[in-house]
Amino acid sequence: MAGSSPLRVAVVGAGAFGRNHLRVYRELQDAGKDVELVAVVDQNAAVAAEAVAKFGVPAFDSVAACLSAVGKLDAASVCVPTVHHATAAEPLLAAGVDLLVEKPLAADLTDADRILELARTHGRIVQAGHLERFNPAVTAARRHLHRPMFFEAHRLSVFTPRSLDVDVVLDLMIHDLDIVLSLVASPVREVRAVGLPVLSNKVDIANVRLEFENGCVANFTASRVSTERVRKLRFFQPHQYLSLDFARQDLLMIDVAAAAGMDPAQLAALAAMAQSAGQHPSAGLSLSKVAVEQGEPLRLEIESFLTAVRERSVPVVSGEDGRAALALALEINRAIADHAERTGL
Structure with a gap:
């Protein structure tokens, strides 16, 4: 997709998870991998300032501002709170950006389906952030x-x-x-x-x-x-x-x-x-x-995501996989609620 040019990536949400995504992208860039960390997005000015100081990338308070300022963006990690995943993903997918969305994929199946439909409409890759698979x-x-x-x-x-x-x-x-x-x-x-x-x-x-x-x-x-x-x-x-x-x-x-x-x-x-x-x-x-080759799951996850972006291949953990795990988790929550009602908890 990007030829010999490095993939230009951003991280949306610079909290606990987002900081780790920022760290790994920076480590990959410093190691000479064909990836360039170009932006971070966070509404919290203090959190954004900390990311700027540590990773040396410009910060923006919205996805729209980021897209307007940085130009071409190939991929992004969505690390905002779960309830905001769909809201953050929509403008990115519409702009042609492939996404690694932290788990769970969304707060409910309506939002999960919205993300997947947008990905299909715009021909984009969505990988669900189930890092333990790696x-x-x-x-x-x-x-x-x-x-x-x-x-x-x-x-x-x-x-x-x-x-x-x-x-x-x-x-x-x-x-x-x-x-x-x-x-x-x-x-x-x-x-x-x-x-x-x-x-x-x-x-x-x-x-x-x-x-x-x-x-x-x-x-x-x-x-x-x-x-x-x-x-x-x-x-x-x-x-x-x-x-x-x-x-x-x-x-x-x-x-x-x-x-x-x-x-x-x-x-x-x-x-x-x-x-x-x-x-x-x-x-x-x-x-x-059994012999196990040690490695950081998050780095392996992000490397796999970037490979899928470059090769236009189905991710190891697809958006559909993320939806399936979410659907089961929500079914479990319904069963927990039913049990609580039956027992008067």
Whole structure:
């Protein structure tokens, strides 16, 4: 698209997420990659000034002002609060700008569909910002995937005032929903969920059970009021168990030969024992730590996005993928609300 010229990019929203996007674009530019960070957009003058001082790019208080001043813009990261994603995306897509939109894609399906329709109308790329898809441990796990039938995901964080515009399902759990949807590749048949607000006026802790049409079952727990930080996913498939740690980018695999009749709970217990002891738990079980090439998921995500922009290819995490994760998250929230009403919470 841009020939030998570097892709001209901007970041819309310079808060906690936006600052990291700014950092990665600047690092890529400084490393000689064919990308040029040309602008930042933020309505908060103090936040914008901080970005200008740190990254040396002009700041604007609106997308319109940015587009008017910088001329040609090839791509942008949309990192404003979720409720403003569609509003920020519309003028950018209309101006021919490809977008990486932070997760969740939008606050509701109406806005998500608006973004996707605008992308189709203007022939633009939209990538949903589910960066855990680019976690090297997830990439390694995909190479060992064959008919996963049971997942257990835990994503726990201590409380912070960021992202309180959405509940814990849209804030944290949606990462794991997106990953499991991509690994199972089967429609969801049943949703059961419970959640509670604790320190905010939205749900801060939730537990969910999904059953898929192919028989796979997935359990999810997400909390933003925990005393510890946990980012783990375990899954079981015929004769194999895998345990993935997102934070450490570790992948543990247990192959089962003689113990194929054990249930998932027994296999999980054996895996935990073996991992702590550093040895094989019993005859017929082979424990190994899968080689994982370490890397920053956000940088890998942005590099993948820029490749899609250059090659005009479908992103690894498409806008449609982002919509699917959002639709499931909203269905879970409805199930949580129904449970609360039934139980009088």
